[in-house]
Amino acid sequence: MKTLNETAFHLPVLLRQVAEFLLTDVDGTYIDFTVGGGGHSKLICEKLGKSGRLIGCDRDAEALVQARSVLSDRVRLVQSRFSDIRGALKEIAAGTVTGILMDLGVSSHHLDDPSRGFSHRTAGALDLRMDQSTGEKAAELLARLSLPDLTDLITMYGEDPQARRIARAIVKEREQSPLATTEALAKVITKSVPATANKSLARVFQALRIAVNDELGELEKGLEAGWDLLKPQGRLAVISYHSLEDRIVKNFMREKAAPTSAAFEPFPTEHIATGRIISRKPITPDEEEIERNPRARSAKLRVIEKLG
Template structure:
């Protein structure tokens, strides 16, 4: 991998420690990225252990395949993490000892201007995790109704000027659709010129989340992960902003409590028990000097309960 696009994996040791890797276990790195977590898992995995890695980014898949060529304990599954059960089923896997998810966009994706994720580097407006399919950011901005854009900018970016920005994009594209990250960043800056941080931050985040269906995938994958976990297995999740973490927090909290019952009804012997047990407190990244983008990272851990 080009040194320019190096990536310092956030909470790497902490996340893998939380997995409690057993030598003969079966584990899933649901967001391979550049393989920082996977390589550390492999250091703790025995000869009979297995690691399944998932990613939809073509460059991440290429790196994962290189790792698999060097280590036969690794199996690469090309696809989105929201397809977890289907991807593992294709490999004959129906139960695992641990799953790790590191949500968000990686530094190599941000740093490559041609991927279109960054407002700091001029490049084509793409923003797709898998840039071989689906609508690019430019295509969505050229066709979306102003009301849809407004809702996306507010819901996923909490952009206070969502309506003005959406109307401006609709106005500009009548003459010439936006094609580059620099064009979009400049348009937003003209409206958010008093913003204390880069004025395009929230809009770029919102578009990326929307076109990649990131939150929908998180909502899809968490129940699948819970179903796949063996008793005693761990689910480790790293989120990078409040929208992601809120979904994870609510899911783990709900699955770690017994279902509410009517106090007027007799207690049933076979009353359904919680599926998960929360492990420790949420952990935030502390040393972020090597990766300042990780300053908002938060890790949550849950364990599958044994059936009584």
């Protein structure tokens, strides 16, 4: 695999803020659930004391190769998706973790590499899998979904008001020939909704990526796994980039920080908060960072501390 420099692979977002809010003990144990190109992990590692530990995880084998090229040997790397991470780290980190980072953004490498199929701006195979060794490709998903299911997918994960029109165009086109490339899909979308093509292209590709990788289901499992791995006073920091994932993160943290008894319970019991939200409002990039890295514009960092 080709190794890139860390900036080319992915420019880390909110780097200084992550270090500020996550690093509470330089001799603690930290896990980067989304190590990617190693940008955040590199800074965390540089700030650790002699007894500090850092574990980097990613579901993408290419990301781990890149991370290995920029991180010191003291960093342990593990290939795992969120739903498997509890088992993968149980023996080495359960209940002892000081801080966990989850950066939910798609890396610049994924967007810029045509062979991965993440962007409508580059011609390549319609893949969109984070882990190319397993799972269904986006082209295969498009080929089998019914019109109602495809409409629902674009509506729920892409939040596009013209989902049905786009879905009809896709179904009609695939009857003539398979939609196997990003270029072919982009052409169908642009033709079906020319007035809103740019927005719809981004929305449909987002919807397919979320579905192919089960991103929202994986996120929910990852949040719970991370919470279980944290020790008391440990912190969970999550960077989200769109409303669907941010809503999940926000609700998770609110529930941990101030859970309430359900109104339908016949005998409501008092639920004790197990977390403390560190920043009531999400932390966002300043104008200088956005100018340097436009892809950071929609980033939101939320941090919660586990009580004990």
